[in-house]
Amino acid sequence: MDKLFNSHWFVKIISFFIALMLFAMVNMDDLTSQPGILPSLSDRTSTLEEVEVTVVYDEENYAIVDQTEHVQVKLSGSQSAVAFFQLMRPTFEVFVDVTERQEGVHTLSIQHRGFPGDLSVSIVPQFARVELQEKQTVSIPVDVELVNADAVKEGYSVGTPMVSPVNVTVTAAREVAAEVADAKAYVDVEDADKMLEEAVPVKLYDSSGNELHLDVEPGIVDVRVPITSPNKSVPIKISREGELTEGVSIESINVSPKEVLIYGPFDVLESINVLEGLTIDLDDITEDQTFTMEVPVPPGVQALEPEMVEVEVNIAEEESRQWSDVSIELIGAPEEIDIDFADDEEETLSIIAHGAEANLDQFSVDDIQVYADVSNLSEGEHSVPIQINGPQNIRFSVSKTNVEVIVSGQAESE
Numbered sequence: 381m382d383k384l385f386n387s388h389w390f391v392k393i394i395s396f397f398i399a400l401m402l403f404a405m406v407n408m409d410d411l412t413s414q415p416g417i418l419p420s421l422s423d424r425t426s427t428l429e430e431v432e433v434t435v436v437y438d439e440e441n442y443a444i445v446d447q448t449e450h451v452q453v454k455l456s457g458s459q460s461a462v463a464f465f466q467l468m469r470p471t472f473e474v475f476v477d478v479t480e481r482q483e484g485v486h487t488l489s490i491q492h493r494g495f496p497g498d499l500s501v502s503i504v505p506q507f508a509r510v511e512l513q514e515k516q517t518v519s520i521p522v523d524v525e526l527v528n529a530d531a532v533k534e535g536y537s538v539g540t541p542m543v544s545p546v547n548v549t550v551t552a553a554r555e556v557a558a559e560v561a562d563a564k565a566y567v568d569v570e571d572a573d574k575m576l577e578e579a580v581p582v583k584l585y586d587s588s589g590n591e592l593h594l595d596v597e598p599g600i601v602d603v604r605v606p607i608t609s610p611n612k613s614v615p616i617k618i619s620r621e622g623e624l625t626e627g628v629s630i631e632s633i634n635v636s637p638k639e640v641l642i643y644g645p646f647d648v649l650e651s652i653n654v655l656e657g658l659t660i661d662l663d664d665i666t667e668d669q670t671f672t673m674e675v676p677v678p679p680g681v682q683a684l685e686p687e688m689v690e691v692e693v694n695i696a697e698e699e700s701r702q703w704s705d706v707s708i709e710l711i712g713a714p715e716e717i718d719i720d721f722a723d724d725e726e727e728t729l730s731i732i733a734h735g736a737e738a739n740l741d742q743f744s745v746d747d748i749q750v751y752a753d754v755s756n757l758s759e760g761e762h763s764v765p766i767q768i769n770g771p772q773n774i775r776f777s778v779s780k781t782n783v784e785v786i787v788s789g790q791a792e793s794e
Contacts, residue, residue, distance in 0.1 A: 424462040428453040433490065433508050434475040442483065443515050443553035448508035451490060457499040465496055476508045485511045513553040520563040521547050522582060524603055528570035532607060535646060536573055539606030548582050549597050556594065561587040563596065567603050576605040609682055612649050613639045616675070617656045618691060622663035629698035630773045631736035633660075636690045640675055648680035655684075660691060668694045696736035703745045704730045708766060708783055712755030719754050722761060722784035729766070735774040747771055750778075757787045 430450045437444065451474060455462060472494030478486055488510065490503050524541035532538055548563050565580040580603050584592040616635050624630065640655055657676035671691045677684055705728045713719040721727050731750065733743060748770035757764075763782045770776060 423456055424459045426455045426462050426466060428455070431474050434473055435508075435510055436475055436477040436479055437481070437510075437512060438479055441515055442512045443556070444510065445513045445553045445555065446485075446509070446511040448505070448510070451508070452504045453492070454502040454504070455495070455499045456502070457496075461496060461498045465499060470494060470496065474503065476510060478510050478512060481510075481512060483512050483514050485509065513555060515551055516554040516557045517549055517551040518557045518560060519547045519549050520560055520584070522563045522565055522601055524580075524605070525564050525566045526605065527566055527568040531570040533571055533573040535610040537608045538569055538572075539608055541567065541606075542604045544602045545598070548601070550584065550594055551597070552594050556592075559586045560584050560592060560594070565601050565603055567605055569605060569607065572605070572607045573609070574607055576603075576607060578603050578605075609643045610646055610649060611641050611643045612652075613641050614652055614655050615639050616658060616689060617654050619656065619659040620662055621659055622661045624662045624695065625666060627698055628666075628695045629735045629739075629775075630662075631694045631696040631738055632692075632773065633694075634692040636692070637686065640684050640686065640689070642678070642681045642684045644681040644683075648678075652678055652681070658689075658691070660693060665693055665695060668692075696738065698734055699737050699740055700732050700734050701740050701743075702730060702732045704728075706731050706745055706748075706750055709749065709751040710754050710785065711751050712753045714755075716789070717757075717787060718789040719757070719785055719787050722786055725784040730779040731768070732777040733770075733774050734777065739771070739773050743771060743774060748776070752783050752785065754785055754787070757785075759787050759789075761786050 429452055431453045433448055433451055435444055435447055453474060455465060472492065474490060474492050476488045476490055478488065486509070487507050490506060490508050492501055492503065495501050522543045522545070524543050526538060526541065529538050543565060550557055550560050550563075552560075562585045564583050564585065566583070567576060567578055567580060569576060579600050581600050582596050582598070584594055584596060586592055615638060618633055618635060642649065642652065642655070655675065655678065657678075658673050660671065669692075671693070672688055673691055674688055675684060675686070707728055710719055710721075729750065731745070731748075733740060735743070748768055750766060750768050752764040752766055754762075754764055762785055764785055765782055766778060766780065768776045768778070
């Protein structure tokens with residue numbers, strides 16, 4: 381076959397027959413008009429079905445709500461003209477022009493262009509119906525719909541979505557624009573464990589939930605969906621180091637806020653009940669002061685908020701008040717061991733409370749526990765340190781720092 385197409389004589393023969401066919405098509409009408417040359421042939425017709433009707437109108441201010449969409453076009457002419465049209469299929473248009481018309485229903489004669497001049501064109505129906513309606517632009521707020529909101533990773537929660545822009549505009553025929561009830565953007569949050577940021581297409585719906593296929597501006601919005609890890613609130617503990625100047629006392633230490641929200645895995649959160657690591661140096665405090673302190677992030681915690689807290693320290697002149705015959709409590713003794721005060725040891729002491737007047741006014745001896753820890757003592761006589769549990773911001777002086785006790789009846793170890 382390749383050899384045949386490469387043959388010089390084959391190409392010449394094919395070219396001759398194509399030229400002969402074109403000559404016959406162009407001159408067929410002349411040949412048939414001369415008696416005795418060819419038999420007489422009548423004109424030919426061709427029908428085009430479902431030809432689209434184009435409407436020329438003011439697209440900026442009006443919208444088409446109804447129109448005659450298709451017509452039938454019948455072409456008549458010589459056989460050569462019809463055959464040439466069918467072979468070449470030139471570009472043509474069937475249209476009505478309502479550019480100068482306003483809102484309403486209009487019936488106009490259908491026009492055409494682009495058909496060869498040697499063909500007769502007949503259009504059925506001859507008239508087209510076009511209904512124009514003035515365009516209206518409406519602004520619709522975008523509602524973010526979360527898909528699989530209950531399927532985020534275990535322990536995580538979904539926050540309120542944020543969308544930009546918050547509104548979209550729809551421009552359409554007045555009655556069509558009035559049908560728009562909702563603009564929605566759908567975001568799938570299945571297995572999400574961090575903030576989602578997506579560009580999402582906007583879909584329009586009528587009041588019955590049917591989707592409307594209209595032009596919307598913009599067609600795509602940016603959506604951010606916060607995904608929050610497991611969290612808990614814990615109080616903040618302020619530690620102290622150093623000493624205040626003699627003669628002054630801390631009246632109050634206030635932290636704002638009193639708690640922070642920590643985020644992280646469940647096992648880490650369960651192990652944290654108070655947030656430590658914030659320390660104020662009393663050596664540097666000589667007057668009321670407010671500190672802005674960074675909150676340390678405990679190991680394993682992913683994030684916390686707020687990251688900064690304010691610590692307000694108020695000081696006042698130190699005063700003192702004394703109480704006598706305050707009982708000493710022995711704690712920590714096992715049931716099988718007998719522990720008692722030494723024979724010549726007093727079971728009470730005198731105590732002096734030092735602090736700001738406002739704190740001392742609210743203090744009573746019932747607010748403290750004076751005790752000696754006698755756990756893990758061997759049999760015999762022991763001198764045990766006296767300890768005091770009392771309110772913060774009050775320091776205590778005691779008439780003695782140790783108490784003598786006797787341990788007897790200790791059980792034998794196994």
